[in-house]
Amino acid sequence: MNRSLKEKLEATFSDIKVAAPEDDRMVITTRKDAVLSVLNFLKTGGYQHLGLVSCVDWIEDNEFELVYILSAYLQDNYEYSIKEKTNIILKTRISRENPQFMTIIPVFANAEPYERELHELFGIHFEGHPRQIPLLLERDYSIPPFRKDFDTREYVKEVFDNIPVVEEKKK
Amino acid sequence: MVNPVLLIAVPLGLAFALPLFGLISKRIVKYIPVVAFIFNFALALRLIPDVLKQAIVVEIGGFPPPFGINLVAGPVGVLFSALIALAGLLVAVYALAYITEGPKEKYHMLYLLLLAGATGVVLTGDIFNLFVFFEILCISSYALVAYIGDRAGIESAIKYLIQGAVGSSFLLIGIGLLYGLFGTLNMADLAQQIESASSISVFVPMVLIITGLGVEAAIFPLNAWLPDAHSSAPSSISAILSGIAIEVGLYAVVRVLFTIFGATNMFMFFAFLGVLTLLIGEMCAFAQNNIKRMLAYSSIGQMGLIVFAMAIATSYALTGGLFQLVSHTLGKGLLFLTAGYMIYRSGSMEISAFEGMGKRMPLTSLAFTIGAFSLVGLPPFVGFPSKFLIVRAALAKEEILFTVLIGLVLLGTVIEGAYFFRVVQVLYFKKANGNSERKDAPVAGLIPMVVFVAFILVMGIYPQLVIEVLNSAASELLHRMEYIRSVLG
């Protein structure tokens, strides 16, 4: 496991927990406002590639958990890169009532569609995001569909089943 | 039969009488040159018909020709004096409204002296007398160039003075050598005895005289004073300098070459020199963006063309050369007069400052355009028949060399067309920034322009009007023997 990166992280950042559930994955949990600095640190440390930005809806703790998955492109010529691949999973918690978070486009430009999707499906607003417009869905939803409290069956009954079948007029 | 001497005497007399008139009342002073040249022009026109038949020889002080000073009023002389009178008159009328500040009597006196000297050079039959009148002409033009008291004016006047002085000294030395050799100063007598002397002893005075006169006639290496002098003189004076002074210098060179020395073998050299002057003049004009310097260089170019025409030395060529000289006087005079008011209106001599002048001063711009088109040699204007005659003469020689030379000459015309059309485009096709309301030149300025344009158009469309005077003038220059016989009898 990347011993040196773990110590380095704990040394530089105060409120940070670094765990390694499996040999090729390292889970880092930080506070909301430390995310950008950690991402910058990791990026300069060789983890150039932002794999995915996703979100977990902890409805009981009334929180969203944003998950950033990073991996290293170039194996050999970086300080913390090791022979076997390590994916980093950075987690942070934000409140569920008014889901606000700052965008990470200045650090990883390719986060733009991911954040747009999160905005559409979870209703998280990212300040500084250039285009928070609908990406996948056609209709607008009262509760963003991916949230746990969104009842799909109810929605289907209310939207699709109300549309009448086109009866053929009997000649 | 009125005596040609009056042509010189009247302006000379009035020039010296001018301060007296000045005492009586300041205002009438500026009308005196106008009166003088009306008289001169009328007299010259009167003389032309009977001069065509037989040249009038006038003895001054009763001494017969080889001894006393005499005037020879042949077709050439009368033609030139008519031209001088016409240009002088028009520029004098122009000066009524143009010359407002500065010592006006001095201006008018020097103006009269200058033109009297010019007429004298043209009419005299005696080389020393030629030198005297030549000096009058030069000195009064030095003074007039410095008329505007600014730094550029004085500096270029001094340059002109130094070069003129060098030239005149060579001229004097040449005349002295000739006098030492032949003991006579009369042109006809000199022409008679010239064959008897050895070639080198005649060659040195000839070269000295030609260089001396050449300085004034703006031939290539000698004309370095011209651009500064013409551009810093007041426009009316630069019109006279370009229109009359250079032509008279050129007349003197031609007279000396053709009648006195009859140096036919020098013509090839002068042909090359003419083409060289033309090309250099046109190229320098192309590289200018100050309007008056451009016109000055273009005068050098035109002089080169006339020298080339004279150097072909056939009757067509000389007629063409003289016609080109007349058309240059008219064209260049008109251009300088119009440029004067345009500079006055736009405040600077840069061509870029003339943008949209076609809207602000329509008549003046139209006159400028006609003058430009005439100098380039476009058909309905006087430049076309003169260039037509020169090209015909060059090609009539049927030598490869002359075809090549006329090719170069016409290359010069292309460059000339380029820079004149560039100015016409600036006048008409550029938007006028700043005040663009219509305010044309004053009436006194417009009259000479209209008369020039009239002459250009009339002579352009109907050249027969002037052609027989030119033919007889050409034949007088060509046939030395008649000249000698007519003077010495």
Add this chain to the structure above:
Amino acid sequence: MDRNQIIKWLKAPAKMGHKYSLHAIYFCTGCGIIEVPPVITARWDAERFGVIPVATPRQANLFLITGYVSVKTLKAIIRTYEQMPSPKFTVGFGSCPINGGMYWDSYNTIKRLDKYIPIDGWIAGCMPRPEAIFVAVTHLWTLIDKDMADGYKRYRSNYHLYRANQEQLFGELEWPPLFPLEDQVEQIA
């Protein structure tokens, strides 16, 4: 297959023409499109029956809606259907267009396709095999023969209903209605 009977050709050329020259538009709507390439290539060769894929709706008269239809794809399907020249037939592939299939409770897929565009034939199965497609084609022949494949006529006569359903689903539509809506009400097919 009565393709070679000349009398039939002379009696009803249009019907016979439609039967034996079904140009299917090559428009992949859902997961079913993976079945179409084997159908048109060497092993099952749909060209034997005159069925070839064509690039644009203008040139087609058969529209295969293969697999589930998401809300966004429905817009493209409606526009393509309306761009096809008038005697046109649609065949729904698999169970999803019939009643939503395994996405019966998904918020983003259409449950019954024939609420929005008329369907002439259905092929059941969660991705029917190529033989099923040929069964559908032959079934379509019989429908054409009996003039029952009149999806385009139904669309023409009940256009205001279809249009209403579409607007109910999408809100305001970008393209103008295909047929003028006002004289629809008393229009008999």
Add this chain to the structure above:
Amino acid sequence: MSLELLLIVAFGGALLSYLFGKICPQIRDPFAVISSVALAVMMAFLYGKTMESPFYFGFLGLPLILRTNMLAWFFAMAISILGALSVIFSWDYVKDRERTDFYYLMLLLANASMLGIVFAGDFVSFFVFWEIMSWSTFLLISYNRGRALGAGMKYIIMSIVGSVSMLIGMLSLYAIYGTLHIATLSKLVPSASSGYLLFLFILFGIAFAIKNALMPLHTWLPDAYAESPTSFNGVLSGMLTRMGMYGFLLIIYVIVGAARALNLGPGIFKFNYILAWLGAITIVVSTFIALLQNDAKQLLGWSAIGQGGYMILGIAFGTSLGLAGGIFHTLNHAVYIVLLFMSVGAVQYRTGGQRDLDSLGGLIKRMPVSFIGALLGISGLIGIPLTNGFVSKWLIYKTLILEGHPFLAFAALIGTWGCILYCYKFVHHIFLGQLPEKYKMVARAPFSMQLPMIILSLVILLFGILPGIPLKVINTIGTSFGFQSLNVTTWGIASETGTLNTINIFAAVVAACVIVWLIFKAGPKAVPVAQEDTYAAGAAIPKDRYHYTVDFYNPLYRMISPYFKDFIGGFCIKLAGWTQNVCHGIRQMYTGYIGHYVMYIVLFLALLIFVQLKWSLW
């Protein structure tokens, strides 16, 4: 109906319209139109007359003579008709622009001077009218300020070079033969030595090649066509550029006589070979450069250069068929290039001066008449069988093939195919495809613009289907040059080596169209649909971004653009820059320091004396 009266009406009309413009502007336009139409009608009465009369004696002992024969009448007729149509066209085009009096004066002056050139009986009046035409065109090209000044300057310098070389040629004729009267010259000149004839052809050739935009001397044309006002373009491109052709005809066929003129010079470098190969190169190179342009008028300019090559090919071989082809092509080209410029003008008038091909589109829906004009114009330009372009090209190809010059014929045919590509690009970018948002409410072209277009379109079809009408006139021109006449029938030319029969083609095409229309009518009626309802794989049409125009023939561009840049244009600009530097260099000689000036004088003196002493040259 003497010629002097004609010229007085022409020049008088110009000056009077200028004065009327000053006094009361509203009667200037009708007056201009009436005077030019009257001129055209008077010209028609001159058919068949050949007369000659001196009209002015005052010029340096040389009588200025006006004469007319079939060739002069043919060109004069074309000039006056196209001039009248252009004046009608510019009625609306120039209505609300500034300085319209100046515009009308120069337009009518250009027309009048062209008539003067054609009727000139001797070289002095030919040269005088040629110069007036040059500087009136110069003033008109630089009419709309800005970039037009550069174009005007380029034009005037090249035309001065041309007229200067013509002046030398003309005066060498005068020096040797003592007269400039064309009729007597045509008797004397053929007997001249071939060296002198070559010298003459070079000089006159330069002047006429510049005006006719043959390849190495063509650089002025694209900018002049692009920058001059479009209504003047009709006159400029129609007949003004073809004065070069008239000049070539005059020199080769009238003055020197075809037999003597065309096989001048040794073996392969015969004059007609050089002329033909220049024409062929002009066609190919300018056609491919026209492909690369995306400014409508530049494109038409380059195509005009190309078509000039066809005319030269026609007259280069001195056979009666080739001559007929060359002259007929001159007329045809004039007709359809004027039509094309008028359609561009109409589009510019309605879209506020837009001539960039990439930002137009779909105007067929708003301006159908201009589209029909453009369509017939390009079909004439390509030479589609039922148009006049086809007949003249057929004649030219027939001469080339039967004279045994397959490579020249190949170059000409390639020119036609390149012409199809850029003609289609021209029509597609302006009229077909998606109509942009901002031109949705564009109105039709005004009637004064549509009338000339309709007339010219009918002329294209008429001469295409019944070529006999113009060919009969051209045949008389051919016989006047001493060729045996072709048996011209109303529908084409019948000869054993291949007859052209346009009536059969016309009948066949009409029959085929009727049959196909009937088949089409059998099927159900097609439903008209808006431009938004087109295939976009089910997606909505993006506004204003669904019209493919930029880099239209991209693969072709990549293959030909390195070879078909305008090298000669680049060379001319370098030459201008070089002369500028040389001039500045020479001006440095006048250093402004008096010591140098005096040194010059003394050096001059010393040099003279030294040379005399050393070699005693003088």
Add this chain to the structure above:
Amino acid sequence: MRIVEVILAPILALLIGMFFLGLARKIMARIHWRYGPPITQPVIDVIRLFSQKSVSHGNMFTLGVLFSLACSLVLILFLPMGKICPLSSSGGMLVILYVMLLAPFGIALSGGEAANPNASIGISRKLTLALGYEVPLLVILLAVMTHYKTLSIVNIVSMQQNTSWALTSLPLFLSGIAYILILPAILGIRPFEITQAAQEISSGPMVEYGGSFLALATIQHGLNLFIGIALFVNLFLGGAGNPPIFFLKMLVVFVLGLFINAALPRLRIEQAMRYLWRWPTLIAFIGMIIVLIIRR
């Protein structure tokens, strides 16, 4: 007799064209190791298309298709088919050359009106390809015309009757080879199918052609096949005394050509242009030079 010929020739050409289209699809299927549609499938398609109510984008859209089909019909009147040659004496090869360009030009105009970039890209490819194959084609035709010193195609055919076929005669052998190399490009089949590439630009200019327009376009494509091959047979294979032998020769040429080209993938337009302007043009120029040498 001429009237019969004028009516008979287009009908024959139409039938042969349709037969060629059906044959092409059948052979292509057989090469793909599948049964393929019946030979009469194109006729069925045409009947079906005529019964569909299509869409028109404006007058030029309609007229363009009609004009191009009419020009193809007119062109057939100029081509001798065995003894039948209705309009032999009104213009000869040059008219054929020029009318040959009318069909693509008509389709281009109507495609342009369809306001669809796919159509415009298709047309720009079609015209570039036309320029591509015209370069060698023109050299070949000029070589034939200069060799036989005549403009009319009927003379060329009759000259070949008494002497040997042009293909086998020494000077024109290379020109014949060059013609064969560019034949697929003229016909617009397999390797040069760039203009109607269904996958890339959804069948190019025909993207908006509905019912009867598509029918006319298919007929025009059939006629195009007929014209391309008939020209080759007339110029190089001596163009037979009576029609049946003429059609036999055409069949042989078509089938052989089809076998070669069915195996080739579709070329990109740059590759097609580079190919067309390199080998066939070289061979054609050499052929021309040989003709000139022999002619001197």
